[in-house]
Amino acid sequence: MKIATYNVNGINGRLPVLLRWLAMAQPDIVCLQELKAPQEKFPLEAIEEVGYHAIWHGQKSWNGIAVLSKDQDMRQISNVLAGDQDDGQSRYLEVLVHGLLICCLYLPNGNPAPGPKFDYKLQWFKRLQQHAAMLLEKKLPVLLIGDFNVIPSDLDVYKPERWLDDALFRPETRRAFEKLLDQGWTDAIRTLYPNEKIYTFWDYFRNAYGRDAGLRIDHFLLSPTIKDRLSTGGVDGHVRGWEKTSDHAPVWIELNDGP
């Protein structure tokens, strides 16, 4: 079972790149973030043509997430993160597929920090922690997947000292991520590559990709019931070098079959 996550940064502008990568990578399940399209502008036909079914939650201009699956048997559990009924931003989508609870998320960026956007990020994080703790009580295998906008450690950023005040790397953000891991979640990519530099994002500025000035901010967190099924994973970094590409690269893991 191959599961991927990809912040596309505009699904319609990125459609040729997305379709090309899907055809090549052939993931079974895909979490997408930053659709930047309203619900009715999701390119369902093009995605179905290459063999995927989709559930999505769009939003005009910003945010928006989707789960794609080769298997039609897919059920939406929720398209909002519990804890704030006034949160109108499309950042969370929970789908049941292949016996897995797939939680696709796009955590707020939070810059500039400090400020209201950073406060919103920390509040969103708190809601995620509460919901994640509840999910761990379930019998199902659960995966928290997506663009967390969190640089977990010095190893995950090309020049840590330059990012100390950034919302993606501030102590509050890293602590919130650690608190999540302390609940019992496993950071799949870091587990597969304990000491290696693995980036998933390269800024559009200053030839960041060419200089490999990247960040690791797209993550897979596995519940204890599923972590022993993790077999391989990686980043399709070359996709970041394509024409009209996103600033993120697709990231993927493979799970062995369940018992």
Added chain:
DNA sequence: ATGTCAGTAGTGTACTGA
């Protein structure tokens, strides 16, 4: 401090968010 994209309003190009 800088820099580059995508989407929006709305037909020029400046804005916002990342």
